[in-house]
Amino acid sequence: MPVIDPVDLAARLISVPSVTPASGAVFDVLDEALSGLGFTIHRFTLGEAPDGPTENMVAIRERGPGPHVGFAGHLDVVPAGDGWEGDAFTARIADGRLVGRGANDMKSAIAAAVAAVSAIEQPSGTLSFLITGDEEGYATFGTPRIIDWLNDRAIRPDMILIGEPTSETRLGDTVKIGRRGSLNFWIRTRGVQGHVxxxxxxxxxxPRLAKIVAALSALHLDDGTEAFPPSNLEFVALGTPTAASNLIPGEASAQGNIRFNNLHTGDRLIALLTETAQAVDPGCEVRTRISGEAFLTPPGKLYELVTEAIRAECGIAPELSTGGGTSDGRFLIKLCPVVDFGLPNASMHKVGESAGVDDIETLSRIYRRVFAGGLEA
Structure with a gap:
């Protein structure tokens, strides 16, 4: 089997535009690489706009009895935005860095994992890649549908490594062992339009909306836990249908998000939001959408494998963190222990997104150690 260059594969993935939700050609590139390594590829596309169509891939290589180690990731990316030097979807190397949309989040990590698998012997056990085209969106037809596919076939990994960019200032300094939950909410108050x-x-x-915003902002959700920072509620938008200076609007709206730790569930927070808002204005409308619940992976073999691999390749002991945004670990934790670990994340979603060439190569060696250790019974 060929040994794959992670930087070359990352560049080829980056050079196929795949703004979320993604499907098609970018999966063809990964399909070709994994098929050449003896994986059986299963691809399925679900849904319609605006949340679809989304393509998913489950690639499996089984070599007899033994542990099942999975790698999860996403090929979709956020829109490029303006201000790039050159085409955001034409990968290039500049000053030792691979530049292009998706270089950091997270096509380089997927490439590093594929390269890692190409460089190890697998006498027994199972390796799998669980790859979605909808992590940057609402994940309606993404990883939850991969889980359905696995459950329908009674396939259950023993551990899953997720390649999200978790490192902060240098590769290996941070591993995510859990994630906060995320709850989006929209509040609308209604009145009667008229002349000021x-x-x-x-x-x-x-004024009623302003009182609701003040009441919700004053909520003290918690002080955090040993594993999680405090939960936080943030408003992100306020508006009315018109900005005319002489018109009292007929309605006003606010949008916000709660990032919450495992002291809460999404349903209990929805009840608190609704009760607090309707205590101010009983007629207000509250809509919510839970993006994911908080989760924490208990200590175990996966912790040890990732930590030891980082020590061996980077010479440091990583911080085990639950901070930052969400990941598809919020879904995959239903299957088995999960850990997120990947590149330094300073440039993710930014104009000029990039990843260090040396970091990509080192990340691949770390993944190789994790995969090899995970396959040991």
């Missing part, structure tokens, strides 16, 4: 000079003939909803 005749307020008695109107009903201004803005």
């Amino acid at each position: 000079a005749y307020p008695h003939k109107a009903d201004n909803p803005v």
Whole structure:
């Protein structure tokens, strides 16, 4: 079997545009690489716009009885935005860094994992790649559908490594052993539109919305735990249908998000949000969407494998963290222990997104150690 160059494969993946939700050609590139390594490839596309169509891939290489080690990741990326030097979807190397949308989050990690597998012997056990085209979106047709596919076939990994960019200032300094939950919410207050000079003939909803915002912002959710930082509620948008200076609007709205630790569940927070908002304005509308629940992977073999591999390749002991955003670990934890570990994340989602060539190569060696150790019974 060929030994794959992780930087070359990352460049080829980057050079196929795959803004979320992704499907098609970018999966063809990965399919070719994994097929050449003896993996059986299963691809399925689900859904329609706006949350689809989303393509998913489950690639499996089974070599007899033994542990099942999985790697999870996503080929979709956020839009490029303006201000790039050159084409965001044409990978290039500059000053020792691979530049292009997806270089950091997370096509380079997928390439590093494929290269790692190409460089190890697998006398027994099972390796799998669980790759979605919808992690940057709402994941409606992404990783949850991969889990359905696995459950329908009674396939269950013993551990899953997720290649999200978790490192902070240098490769290996941070591993994510859990993630906070995420709850999006939208609040709408209604009134009666009218002229600002005749307020008695109107009903201004803005003051009521302001009181709701103040009441929710004043909530003290918790002080955090030993493993998690405190939960936080943040408003991200406020608005009315018009900005006319002489018009009292007929409605006003606010949008926000709660990042919460494992002291809460999404349903209990929805109840708290609704109760607090409707105590101010019983007629207000509260809509919510849970992006994922908080989770924590208990200490075990996967912790040890990742930590020891980082020590061996980077010479440091990583911080075990639950900070930052969400990942598809919020779904995959239902199958088995999961850990997120990948590149330094300073450039993810930014114009000029990039990853150090040396870091990609080192990451591949770390993954190789994890995969090899995980396959040992």
